[in-house]
Amino acid sequence: MSADSFERVLRDRLKAGAAELDRSMPPAPSLQALLVSPQAYRPARRPAYLRLGFGLAVAAALAVALISGSLLLGQSPAVRPLSSITPSATPSLATPSQSLITASPSPSLASPSGWPPVTAVTAELAPPLPTIYES
Amino acid sequence: MLRAIESAPASTLESEGAFERMYVATWPRLCRYAWVLVRHHEDAEDVAAETMRRAYGAWQTGRGPAGDPLPWLFVIARRIVIDRNKRRVLPWLPLSRAAESPAAVDSFGRLEAAAWFDQLRECLSPRQHEAILLRFLFDLGDDEIGRIMGLSPAGVRTNVSRGIATLRRRPEVLDR
Numbered sequence: 001m002s003a004d005s006f007e008r009v010l011r012d013r014l015k016a017g018a019a020e021l022d023r024s025m026p027p028a029p030s031l032q033a034l035l036v037s038p039q040a041y042r043p044a045r046r047p048a049y050l051r052l053g054f055g056l057a058v059a060a061a062l063a064v065a066l067i068s069g070s071l072l073l074g075q076s077p078a079v080r081p082l083s084s085i086t087p088s089a090t091p092s093l094a095t096p097s098q099s100l101i102t103a104s105p106s107p108s109l110a111s112p113s114g115w116p117p118v119t120a121v122t123a124e125l126a127p128p129l130p131t132i133y134e135s
Numbered sequence: 136m137l138r139a140i141e142s143a144p145a146s147t148l149e150s151e152g153a154f155e156r157m158y159v160a161t162w163p164r165l166c167r168y169a170w171v172l173v174r175h176h177e178d179a180e181d182v183a184a185e186t187m188r189r190a191y192g193a194w195q196t197g198r199g200p201a202g203d204p205l206p207w208l209f210v211i212a213r214r215i216v217i218d219r220n221k222r223r224v225l226p227w228l229p230l231s232r233a234a235e236s237p238a239a240v241d242s243f244g245r246l247e248a249a250a251w252f253d254q255l256r257e258c259l260s261p262r263q264h265e266a267i268l269l270r271f272l273f274d275l276g277d278d279e280i281g282r283i284m285g286l287s288p289a290g291v292r293t294n295v296s297r298g299i300a301t302l303r304r305r306p307e308v309l310d311r
Contacts, residue, residue, distance in 0.1 A: 006299065006302075006303060007271065007299065009309055010267070010271055010299070010302065010309060011272075013309050014268065014271050015272060016248075017248040017251050017252060018167055018248075020244045020247070020248035021167070021170065021245055021248050021249065021252075022163060022166075022167060023244070023245065024176070025163065025166055025167075025176075026180075028158065028162035028163070029184075031154075031155050031158050031187075031191075034184050034187055034188070035187075035188055
């Protein structure tokens with residue numbers, strides 16, 4: 001293929017591809033609409049009623065959040081300073097048997113029979129503390 | 136129409152009517168060039184619209200094109216795309232477009248054409264790709280392409296010839 005014919009084939013191929021792409025291109029919008037508003041030239045793709053609906057939905061959600069928030073604030077107990085709170089002498093209503101939390105046995109340092117105490121083992125493993133000499 | 140605008144006197148060129156005629160005549164090619172730059176249909180329309188707004192502002196203040204308005208518009212569009220790419224951190228997706236799949240809005244022929252343009256771009260360096268498109272798709276000369284791309288006419292010729300040489304080594308690209 002000669003250089004000229006290759007360039008001609010390339011040109012034809014490019015123009016055919018571009019024509020295919022242009023087929024779905026909308027016609028030029030009116031210049032006034034294009035210059036007045038950045039989005040006004042595409043009313044079909046971004047309709048105004050969608051924006052209006054979205055704005056209304058956001059406003060309604062904000063209103064509901066504000067109302068529910070104010071109701072919650074009205075129902076909340078008054079905050080008291082810590083110093084005014086006295087410990088209650090009344091025992092808990094839950095009996096120990098009803099309590100869901102069972103006390104676990106406290107860890108013991110006692111070692112199994114025949115083993116040295118844990119404190120003794122840790123003392124053996126721990127490196128000796130450096131001696132500080134005062135001059 | 137474009138040739139008529141070129142040959143019109145400057146006073147006529149500065150009028151709004153002349154701008155509107157220029158707008159109608161250049162809009163499809165401006166959209167096409169913007170698509171080449173951004174590879175997205177609606178973004179290309181946004182870039183073209185922004186280009187026209189800036190061009191109108193310049194036109195009103197007497198800073199219109201000296202000759203053919205198309206390269207002048209292409210320069211503006213190219214700067215807009217470069218500015219947007221510098222600013223872009225995350226792609227913005229409007230809600231109205233979120234549920235829209237490409238297959239739903241694009242025809243098969245258009246998708247195929249877009250895929251072919253993508254393959255062409257993968258074969259070439261960005262400069263070669265742009266120079267070849269400006270030369271063979273938009274039929275612009277070396278001077279005009281150089282003004283758009285910021286290259287000398289010799290640099291344009293180099294990029295075009297190297298791009299063609301690359302494509303000649305891969306003829307299957309044109310056969311698709």
